[in-house]
Amino acid sequence: MTYTPVLPLSGYAGWTLLNRTMTAQTTAFNNSPEIKRDEDYFLAKIGTVKTADQLVNDRRLLKVALGAFGLDSDIDNKAFIKKVLTDGTVSSSALANRLSDKRYQQLSAAFGFDLGAPSTQLSDFGPKIVAAYKSREFESAVGDQDQDLRLALDAQREITSLANKSSSDATKWYTILGSTPLTTVFQKALGLPSSVGSLNLDQQLGIYQSKLNSVFGSGGISQFADPAKLDALVKKFLVRSQADQLINQSSGTSIALTLLQQSGAPNPLTVLGG
16 A cells, blocks of 8 residues: 555645655655565666566566656557657657657656667666656655645656756757646746647747746746745746636636526525525
8 A cells, every 4th residue: 555645735835734744755655565566676677677678568667667757657558668768869760859748758868778788787777767756656646636736746856957957948948848747837827828838839938938037037947946936936836726726616606606596496505594
């Protein structure tokens, strides 16, 4: 049985509490029997894997490998994942390089099956993948209860990594726009409509940079290397998301009461003395 994260609060209050209890909660989660079994099996077996075919044909190994990159849902897409891994990332025509979701590129580059001696032969490879797997699995467990908190955890990890990279700001933005979770966080935090996603990438980039500049004083992603700025972004996302949920709930209640009144049924609030 896997440990279930304790999340008594939602929104930014829930985020604050989760961060305050993160060490204790992740320790309990990582020590749960299922996670320990996955960890022990992967560390014991990954060193024997030298080809993409060997990896995809061992479901237990593949579970951890995909989970480390948030690609759990591809566990049954063996032919697709094998192609991603076999092609590697060196060639511009490689499948992983042509996909908008850069998690596949990260997966393929990490394993390096196109490089002769794959990363699976390195002594520190197994522990690195397992650490990423446990982190992602904890986020997934959080998401089973509160999807907004999962998105916040994902943003905290991914945006910190992006902010500290030496690549151009445009490249960082295109990585964000290729990630549904990150796009969701920025879109909500900046108060942009979902219809922005229907525009071409260059138009989206201009809109996001302009809006970020108006809110944070800079349209660049590197600014989020500052933990305070990253927390401010996450806070805006969570506060706006919770506000939207409350508005939707309130609207739903109003509609229900209107329908009851139109049908001639008694108002439940009146019946209860409201």
